[in-house]
Amino acid sequence: MTSTHTPFPAEDHDLLMSVKELKTWVEDTARAKSESASLAMSKAEEQRQKLIEQLKSTDPIDEKRIKAFLVRLKDAASKGEKEVMVARFPNELCTDHGRAINQAEEGWPETLIGQPRVAYEIWKEHLQPLGYHMKALIVDWPHGLPGDIGLYVSWES
Structure with missing residues (x-):
């Protein structure tokens, strides 16, 4: 006995695709995601380059x-911390x-x-004479290579 009734509601008929249509849709979706990710990476790199240019300035702080x-230093000390990050760049x-x-x-x-x-x-001019120390560390390692650097001021030997 054949039924003329379709198991798919009429409003969902556009969801029903052939295998070929489904594969094309998957490829199109993947391409759009890739383009979006590429655009986001480009924008992030552009912002990073702007930050670098700003930070190259030798204007007084x-x-x-x-x-x-x-x-922030006093607050960190009151919480028992021994150092604060001054900058990340x-x-x-x-x-x-x-x-x-x-x-x-x-000579770093x-x-x-x-x-x-x-x-x-x-x-060097204002805090070192008061007994503060400074160190610099690589704080992240993208792709196994040195990334951002952190400058830290500490008050314990």
Whole structure:
């Protein structure tokens, strides 16, 4: 006995596709996702390059940012912490892309450029005489290579 009644509701008929149509739809969807991901990566890289250009500036750090840092330092100390991250920046702001920092070489500060160098100079002039220490570390390793660098101020030997 043949039924003339279809098991698919009329409003869902556009969901029913042949295998060929389904494969084409999957390919189109994958292509659109890939293009979207590629566009997002391009935008992220563009923003990263803008950040690098901004951070290459050797303009003085404004008093508001310095005050905010000092408040953060006191807050961290009151919570029992022994250090705070002063800055995180791309390794392109080191003349050697972070090699000296990664190798813990004595002259690593000489590789800093732009705002990281300005932050280092502020520490050297104002905080080091008060007993504060500074260190730099590679804080991420994208694809196994040195990525961003963190500058830390600490108050314990």
